[in-house]
Amino acid sequence: MTAPAEPPAPAVPLASARGRWILLTTVLGSTMAMLDSTVVNVALPRIGQDLDADLAVLQWTVNAYLLTLAGLILVGGALSDRFGRRRIFVLGVVWFAVGSLLCGMAPNAGVLIAARALQGVGAALLAPGSLALIQGSIQAGDRGRAVGLWSGLGGVGSAVGPFLGGWLVDGPGWRWVFLLNVPVAAVCVPVALRHVPESRDPRAHGRFDVAGAVLGASSLALITYALIEAPTGSVAVTGAAVGGVLLGVAFVALERRRANPMVPPDIFASRQFTAVNLVTLCVYAALAGFFFLVVLQLQVVSGYSAMAAGAAVLPTTALMLLLSARAGEFAERIGPRIPLTVGPLLCAAGTLLILQAGPAASYVRDVLPSMVVMGMGLVILVAPLTATVLASVDPGRAGLASGINNAAARVAGLLAVAALPLLSGMGPESYLSATEFDAAFSRAMPWCAGALVVGAAVAWATVRSPAPGACHPQCHTHCALTSPPLEPSASEEGGKR
Structure with missing residues (x-):
C-alpha cells in the first residue's frame, strides 16, 4: 500500500x-x-x-x-x-x-x-x-x-x-x-x-535501472583507461578495451529488455533525435579536446600565466552570453538545418586558427581570432541543437531527451580527452616540453576540426525542421562549452512548454 x-x-x-x-x-x-x-x-x-x-x-x-x-x-x-x-x-x-x-x-x-x-x-x-x-x-x-x-x-x-x-x-x-x-x-x-x-x-514510478547505470559507467571507465594507457601497450590495456566493448554491448542488450530502462531504446526510433545526438557527439568531442589542449598550449608553449590563459577564452563565452538568445530566435524562423551545419563549420575554422598560437604568441593576432570565430560558431549552434533535440520527441519525454543529449556530450568529452593525446602522439612528459607539446598540438587540432566537419555533414544530411507545435527549450542563453543545457521535465505543465 x-x-x-x-x-x-x-x-x-x-x-x-x-x-x-x-x-x-x-x-x-x-x-x-x-x-x-x-x-x-x-x-x-x-x-x-x-x-x-x-x-x-x-x-x-x-x-x-x-x-x-x-x-x-x-x-x-x-x-x-x-x-x-x-x-x-x-x-x-x-x-x-x-x-x-x-x-x-x-x-x-x-x-x-x-x-x-x-x-x-x-x-x-x-x-x-x-x-x-x-x-x-x-x-x-x-x-x-x-x-x-x-x-x-x-x-x-x-x-x-x-x-x-x-x-x-x-x-x-x-x-x-x-x-x-x-x-x-x-x-x-x-x-x-x-x-x-x-x-x-x-x-515517477518503477524501479531504478541500477544495473544499466553500472554497466554503462563501467564500460566507459574501461574504454577510457584503455585509451589513456594505450601507449604502454600492456596486456591490461588490451583487456580493458575488450572488456569495455563487451560491457557496452551488455548495456545495450539490458536496456532493450528492461521495463524501465535508464536509456529507453525506443527514443532513438526518431531519426532526427538520433541524428542530433550524433551531431552532439562530434561537436562536444571537438570542443572538449580543443579547450583541454588550448589552455595547456598557451601556458606550456606560449608562456602565458594561468590567469592569462583563462582570460583568453573569455570572448567565446561572452559572445554566447550576449548573442545566443537572438541566434535561437533566428534559428526558430529559418529551421535548424542551416545553423547546425554552419555552426560546426565556423567552430572548425576557429579550431584551425588557434594553430597560430605558438611560442611567444600575440593574443590579439594569434589567439583572439580563433576565440571570436569559435564563439560565433557556438552562438549559431547551441540553441538550435537543444531545440531540435526537444522537438524530435513527445513533449512528455523532454526531460529524458535533454538528459540523454547532455550525457552524450559528456561522454564525447570524456572520450576526446582520453583519445586525442593518443591520436596526436603526445608522450607522458610532453606537457613539460614546449617543443614536443607544440608539435603534438599542431597534430591534434586538425582532428578536432575534422570531428566538427563530420558533425556539420551529418546535420546537413539528416536534420529537418520540426513539426509545428513541437517542444522547445525554455532558455537560449547558455555558455555551453562542455554540454548542451539540461531541460526539466514538462510534467508540471501537462506536457506543454
Whole structure:
C-alpha cells in the first residue's frame, strides 16, 4: 500500500523574497557544477608540476569527473523526480562540496583523481534538479523570466570562471580552484532548505535501472583507461578495451529488455533525435579536446600565466552570453538545418586558427581570432541543437531527451580527452616540453576540426525542421562549452512548454 501523494506546494512569485532566494540557490548550485567542467583545465599544468604527474594524470583529473557525471546524470534526474528535487539537489551540493574539499587537500594524484570522481557524482545529483526547482517552484507566469535570469546569471559565472580559476592558480594556488566551492555550498544549502519548496514528479514510478547505470559507467571507465594507457601497450590495456566493448554491448542488450530502462531504446526510433545526438557527439568531442589542449598550449608553449590563459577564452563565452538568445530566435524562423551545419563549420575554422598560437604568441593576432570565430560558431549552434533535440520527441519525454543529449556530450568529452593525446602522439612528459607539446598540438587540432566537419555533414544530411507545435527549450542563453543545457521535465505543465 503506497502513501498518499503530498499536496503540491503553492507556486512562488519570482518578485517575492522567496522567489529571489530560489533563483539564488539554483544559480549557485548550477554554476558550481558548470564552472568545475572548465576552470580545472586552467590549473592542469600547475597540478602536474606540484604532484610530479605525467600527462595521463592530467587526463584523469578531467575524466574522472566526466566519467561519473556522464554515467549518473540520468540517474540523478530520476532520483530528483522520485524523491524530491530539493532533497536530491541539496544532497548533490553537499556531496560536491565534500569532493571539492578532498580535491583541495589531495596529497597525491591518486587521491585527487578519486576525489574528482566523487565531485562528478555530486554534479550528477545537483545538475538535473537546478532548473527543475524553478520549474516546480516558481508560478507559471514568471517561469520564463526566471529561467532567463537563471541562464544569464549562470552564463556570467561560466564566462568569468576560467579567468577566476587562473587568478587563483597564479595567486593562492591551484587547490583553491576546488576549495572555493566549499563556501559557495555553505551558502547554497541553508538557502535551499529554508526557502525552496519540495517538488517531485507524481508520475515517477518503477524501479531504478541500477544495473544499466553500472554497466554503462563501467564500460566507459574501461574504454577510457584503455585509451589513456594505450601507449604502454600492456596486456591490461588490451583487456580493458575488450572488456569495455563487451560491457557496452551488455548495456545495450539490458536496456532493450528492461521495463524501465535508464536509456529507453525506443527514443532513438526518431531519426532526427538520433541524428542530433550524433551531431552532439562530434561537436562536444571537438570542443572538449580543443579547450583541454588550448589552455595547456598557451601556458606550456606560449608562456602565458594561468590567469592569462583563462582570460583568453573569455570572448567565446561572452559572445554566447550576449548573442545566443537572438541566434535561437533566428534559428526558430529559418529551421535548424542551416545553423547546425554552419555552426560546426565556423567552430572548425576557429579550431584551425588557434594553430597560430605558438611560442611567444600575440593574443590579439594569434589567439583572439580563433576565440571570436569559435564563439560565433557556438552562438549559431547551441540553441538550435537543444531545440531540435526537444522537438524530435513527445513533449512528455523532454526531460529524458535533454538528459540523454547532455550525457552524450559528456561522454564525447570524456572520450576526446582520453583519445586525442593518443591520436596526436603526445608522450607522458610532453606537457613539460614546449617543443614536443607544440608539435603534438599542431597534430591534434586538425582532428578536432575534422570531428566538427563530420558533425556539420551529418546535420546537413539528416536534420529537418520540426513539426509545428513541437517542444522547445525554455532558455537560449547558455555558455555551453562542455554540454548542451539540461531541460526539466514538462510534467508540471501537462506536457506543454
